[in-house]
Amino acid sequence: MAIQEFSSLSSLTTKAVASIDAYKAAKTEKARHDALEAATRLVRALEEPSDAIYKLFASPAVLMAIKTASDLDVFTALSQTTSSVTYKELAARKNADGQLVERIMRVLVCNGFASELGPGKYGPTDFSRQMTERKTIGTMDSLFMDFLPIINKTPEFFQKSDYKNPGDPNNGPFQHAYNTTGTCWDWLAKNPGALDRFNTFMEGGRDEIAHWADWFPVQEQLLDGALDDRPLLVDVAGGRGHDLAGFKERFPMGAGKLVLEDLPSVIEDIQTLDSDIQRVKHDIFTPQPVKGARAYYFKHIMHDWDDNHCRVILQHITAAMETGYSKVLIEDYIVPDQNAGPKETLTDMIVMVWCPGIERTRHRWTELLQSVGLTIKKFWVPHGHNKGVIEAELQSTGGI
Ligand SMILES: C[S@@+](CC[C@H](N)C(=O)[O-])C[C@H]1O[C@@H](n2cnc3c(N)ncnc32)[C@H](O)[C@@H]1O
Numbered sequence: 025m026a027i028q029e030f031s032s033l034s035s036l037t038t039k040a041v042a043s044i045d046a047y048k049a050a051k052t053e054k055a056r057h058d059a060l061e062a063a064t065r066l067v068r069a070l071e072e073p074s075d076a077i078y079k080l081f082a083s084p085a086v087l088m089a090i091k092t093a094s095d096l097d098v099f100t101a102l103s104q105t106t107s108s109v110t111y112k113e114l115a116a117r118k119n120a121d122g123q124l125v126e127r128i129m130r131v132l133v134c135n136g137f138a139s140e141l142g143p144g145k146y147g148p149t150d151f152s153r154q155m156t157e158r159k160t161i162g163t164m165d166s167l168f169m170d171f172l173p174i175i176n177k178t179p180e181f182f183q184k185s186d187y188k189n190p191g192d193p194n195n196g197p198f199q200h201a202y203n204t205t206g207t208c209w210d211w212l213a214k215n216p217g218a219l220d221r222f223n224t225f226m227e228g229g230r231d232e233i234a235h236w237a238d239w240f241p242v243q244e245q246l247l248d249g250a251l252d253d254r255p256l257l258v259d260v261a262g263g264r265g266h267d268l269a270g271f272k273e274r275f276p277m278g279a280g281k282l283v284l285e286d287l288p289s290v291i292e293d294i295q296t297l298d299s300d301i302q303r304v305k306h307d308i309f310t311p312q313p314v315k316g317a318r319a320y321y322f323k324h325i326m327h328d329w330d331d332n333h334c335r336v337i338l339q340h341i342t343a344a345m346e347t348g349y350s351k352v353l354i355e356d357y358i359v360p361d362q363n364a365g366p367k368e369t370l371t372d373m374i375v376m377v378w379c380p381g382i383e384r385t386r387h388r389w390t391e392l393l394q395s396v397g398l399t400i401k402k403f404w405v406p407h408g409h410n411k412g413v414i415e416a417e418l419q420s421t422g423g424i
Pocket of ligand 1 (some may be wrong): 209226227260261262263264285286287290306307308309322323324325328
């Protein structure tokens with residue numbers, strides 16, 4: 025390493041230590057993100073490019089090892105042990121080959137998914153405990169089994185389609201990989217296993233950021249001024265209803281106030297949901313059946329579609345809204361103009377290969393909503409996040 029590289033390392037170390045101290049003092053999400061970023065820059069400076077690149081190239085093997093360990097119940101066994109568990113004991117649970125499990129365990133230890141308490145003896149870590157959660161397993165299974173084959177084929181799709189930005193829900197990386205012509209939603213409706221994985225993935229997506237009702241001023245912006253004889257909140261394309269269930273836990277209310285809409289296959293896939301939440305089988309490309317609600321909420325919906333499709337979806341909503349009363353609430357990423365982070369950039373790739381959708385900057389959100397007669401009242405973004413709620417209203421006609 026050259027002298028100036030060592031001095032750059034010292035400066036990165038000083039910055040990383042300072043930002044970790046700042047995090048310890050402030051204990052905020054923003055300070056944690058800043059510390060992580062500074063530490064990542066330091067780690068990157070220490071890595072030889074060839075090592076870093078090889079690790080990245082081989083990283084799908086990490087996923088494979090974690091998926092196999094999950095299938096073998098390794099994470100459950102690790103979380104249950106009071107001292108340590110050997111690879112032979114881990115293998116015995118599913119009658120697997122001990123040597124295979126030992127090899128898988130080495131990868132897990134290297135990547136923080138198990139701790140090594142002696143040769144061939146293992147214990148849990150925070151990562152391995154998280155791997156026992158139902159929603160985490162659904163997320164991993166959906167990404168590994170249903171998304172990875174598309175990601176693998178996407179460069180080939182781009183070669184064949186002259187590197188056009190994908191936007192057609194019937195002709196994108198998804199259709200190329202699965203050799204199908206329908207949308208990803210049509211495909212899910214015909215593949216119950218994939219639908220279950222995807223819907224569980226959606227439930228899990230909630231955990232990375234607190235429920236919006238915890239940081240959005242629900243009382244002032246929704247409840248104050250809400251009319252008794254109207255629905256309060258329509259969750260449009262709300263999956264299995266986990267967001268509305270979370271809302272009702274925080275703001276208890278009786279029947280007729282909360283409405284969940286999604287495709288028939290998804291509504292029929294609901295196993296448990298509060299009976300006060302009304303379920304409506306609805307296609308977002310048809311007129312909105314619930315008129316004059318206080319708010320129409322979309323989470324991770326606009327990012328599934330290009331601007332032209334979003335306009336059609338939103339026009340069905342604006343036709344149902346009452347000027348001066350109804351609002352649109354969109355929970356999605358708001359991509360920074362510079363230095364976008366890993367979550368929004370990678371989610372942008374995930375929605376691109378799947379729907380194909382797109383994550384938007386403030387500027388793109390403003391242009392999109394203005395084009396359908398909506399005015400953004402505010403971007404509500406919790407400190408330290410690049411995801412938030414965009415609150416919009418119908419543009420006033422300006423008449424007297
Ligand atoms: C990315 S998921 C988001 C689900 C939920 N809002 C959440 O954040 O967990 C997209 C949802 O859009 C629904 N969807 C797709 N096409 C639709 C359509 N034409 N009409 C209604 N819902 C649709 C899917 O079934 C799925 O539940």
